[in-house]
Amino acid sequence: MEEGSESITKDRGTVCVTGASGYLGSWLVKRLLERGYRVRGTVRDLENPAKTAHLLRLVGAKERLQLVKAGLLDERSFDAAFSGCEGVFHTASPVMFEADNPQAQVIEPAVTGTLNVLKACANNPTVHRVVMTSSTSTLRYPEIELSNQVLDESNWSSVELCTSLKHWYAVSKTLAEQAAWKFSEEKKYTFISIIPSTILGPILSSNIVTSAKDILAILKGDALVARRYLRMGYVHIDDVASAHILAYEKQEANGRYMCSAFDMADYELEEFLQNRYPNYKVPISIPRNIKPPFAGLSSIKIQKLGLQFKGLEEMFDDVVRSFTEIGVL
Ligand SMILES: NC(=O)c1ccc[n+]([C@@H]2O[C@H](COP(=O)([O-])OP(=O)(O)OC[C@H]3O[C@@H](n4cnc5c(N)ncnc54)[C@H](OP(=O)(O)O)[C@@H]3O)[C@@H](O)[C@H]2O)c1
Structure with a gap:
């Protein structure tokens, strides 16, 4: 994407980011401010500095960022947040893999x-x-046998299969994106979804999201075997923010966009981390003979829209640097 002072000085109108205090939401707010947008950010708790201080420190925040309280289950709370906005980036959603209810x-x-x-x-x-953040969990669990298949935007996870696996996050994201497409039919706004794989890169707040927690745990010596994803995609947080902004700014953007730069079998991830960060105690826990469930994730569509992915090393180096800066590694 174009960068530099020209993009900072140009007024691009007002947009809203739901879930602005989250890992991705915060980075998206940062990039939107840098591009010259006036930004509304919805947060659940305006009084909690752990959720807001890092946003208020961003370049341009003093002049062009307004935080508004809104909760996903508070039906009318987004009316005020969206007032006067031309675009909405909907990132807010519970990111949790275990739940009592x-x-x-x-x-x-x-x-x-x-x-x-x-x-x-x-x-x-x-x-x-409206650009919504979906997830590759909406397509990594179809009913059909995948083994040699490269997945793209045409794939959908089976809600029945995800439910039987108790993969509630995948159930939630699949149902949410499907409901969004259905609701958005024949509406006056254009709806687009971005489908990131595991997001890694710099952490703006001190809150460590689940995707990064997995990597932190491996670097601290925990075996990956408990995770059993077997193959996962990975993408830099800055590329995910760029994908959202491209989808918003490019008139020709439409439909779903996978956003995944690399995919690795879990044993390849362990080997990569062990070689790249020899000072940490990365265990090798996944046997090489376990067959990953799918062959790859195709992000050709978002690349054709103009996205150039950052490298694998940069993505992991950036998140590892954040771990050490926050003091957890
Ligand atoms: N991290 C990944 O690897 C990854 C990969 C693919 C897709 N995604 C998607 O990216 C989006 C952002 O996730 P993230 O990784 O940035 O996780 P995160 O840091 O946990 O952010 C989630 C955001 O959603 C908000 N939220 C959750 N429940 C809410 C509720 N009931 N009402 C209002 N806000 C609520 C959170 O608010 P609080 O700050 O108040 O908790 C937070 O701002 C999500 O849609 C997620 O599914 C993430």
Whole structure:
């Protein structure tokens, strides 16, 4: 994407980011401010500096960032946040892999929350484009046998299969994105979804999200075997932010966009981490003869839209640097 002072000085209008205090939301707010947007960010708790201080310190925040309180299950709370906005980036969703009450803690906020956000967009006279953050968990678990298949935007996870695996996050993201597509039919706004794989890169707040926690655990010597994803995609957080902004700014953007730079079998991840960070105690726990469930993830569509992915080393070096800066590694 174009960078530099020209992009900072140009006024690009007002957009809203839901879940602004989150890992991705924060980075997206940073990049939008740098590009000259006026940004509304929704947060659940305006009084908690752990959720807001890093946002208020961003370049341009003093002049162009406004934080607004909104909760996914508070149906009308997005009306004020979207007032006067031309675009909405919907990143807010529970990112948790274990829950005592998955329906209430994960599925309901993701699905009903997404519909609440979209209802507010539909009722708003100025919002013309909505970019939602989905997840590769919406397509990595189809009913069909995958083994040699490269997955793309045409694939969808089976909710029945994810439920039987108790993969509540995948259930929540699949149902939320499907509900979003259905609700957005024939609405006055254009709806686009970005489908990132595991997001890594710099952490702006001190909160370490689940995706980064997995890598932290391996670097601290925990065996990966408990995870059993077997093959995963990885993408730099800056590329995910760029994908959202490209989808918003490029008129021709449409539909779903996979956003995954590399995919590795879990044993390859262990070997990569062991070679790249020899000072840490990375265990080799995955046998090489375990067959990963799918052959790869195709991000050709977002690359054709103009995204150039950062390298694998940069992605991991950036998150490892954040671990040491925060003091957890
Ligand atoms: N991290 C990854 O590897 C990854 C990969 C693919 C897709 N994604 C997607 O990216 C998006 C952002 O995730 P993230 O990685 O940045 O995780 P995160 O740091 O946990 O951010 C999630 C955000 O959602 C907000 N949220 C959760 N429940 C909410 C509720 N009931 N009402 C209002 N806000 C709520 C959180 O608010 P609080 O700050 O108040 O908790 C937070 O701002 C999510 O849609 C996630 O599914 C993430």
